[in-house]
Amino acid sequence: MQMNLFSLAAACLPEKRLDLGARMGMMPAKLVGGIMVEVHARIDPESENALAIQMSSVHKWFGDFQALNDVSLEVNQGEKIVICGPSGSGKSTLIRCINRLEPHDKGTIVVDGHTLTNDLRQIETVRSEVGMVFQQFNLFPHLTVLDNVCLAPVWVRKMARAAAEKLAMQLLERVQIQEHAFKYPGQLSGGQQQRVAIARSLAMSPRIMLFDEPTSALDPEMVKEVLDVMTELAEQGMTMIVVTHEMGFARAVADRVIFMDEGQIVEDASPEVFFDHPKSERTRQFLSQILAH
Ligand SMILES: Nc1ncnc2c1ncn2[C@@H]1O[C@H](COP(=O)(O)OP(=O)(O)OP(=O)(O)O)[C@@H](O)[C@H]1O
């Protein structure tokens, strides 16, 4: 019965390549203290001072096409990284490799001390620690907002329904959408749906959040409400990688801004250096194009 429900939902959703567990971050993981509402970065004593993410010489091919070409990236715990670059430059592929939605072909990726391999248990552990928010929200259309947020805590974390609802309401309050808890996604604006999607990811108490162009499908007036929620998360110490072309957000929130082109990291600098003194001509050209709008 539940599996039928899940299969139906999966079939309705646009991102076919994404398996359901990954979509929901629905993997078994430890939960400390029953309900976990605070989204302050959780520091695991074993991994204290460790890098949150370490990518070394990562290569990724789709057939003959090389989507990532010798990408190395280190992200400290609590760091906020913005990634930008032209369409097809490998931004989504890079962040999808971090939670193994795409397997990389060469090089190493270590997430919170776990080296990514084909080991399914390892992948589950990593996915339980890494939340992901997509451009197209990917909410389950036939479930209420509250049920969308409760799903993973109930089915993966085995949380009692009442506790899951309490957690969900607190998270919905956090993203200021609590008054819509009993509506269906189709009854909400894009900005509201995206805030629900963020709340749903947070319900799994992730240590790292990946955002793939979370505002690019939104009408301009809804962009700010989503960026405000992300800014608040950043201020609370969440480790974040955000693919976005919202350069105001990058300037205000990012510790580092990365520019990708043709599967490579071309620039990796503080916002001040990135915007005012980029070292590469390609970055300068890109910035002049997007800042002109
Ligand atoms: N599953 C796939 N199969 C084949 N090619 C793919 C696949 N996913 C991505 N690619 C190709 O890899 C390249 C990088 O794609 P990716 O989605 O990472 O780019 P992007 O920088 O996120 O682009 P955009 O800004 O348009 O989202 C593109 O040329 C894309 O066509």
Ligand SMILES: [Mg+2]
């Ligand atoms: Mg993309």
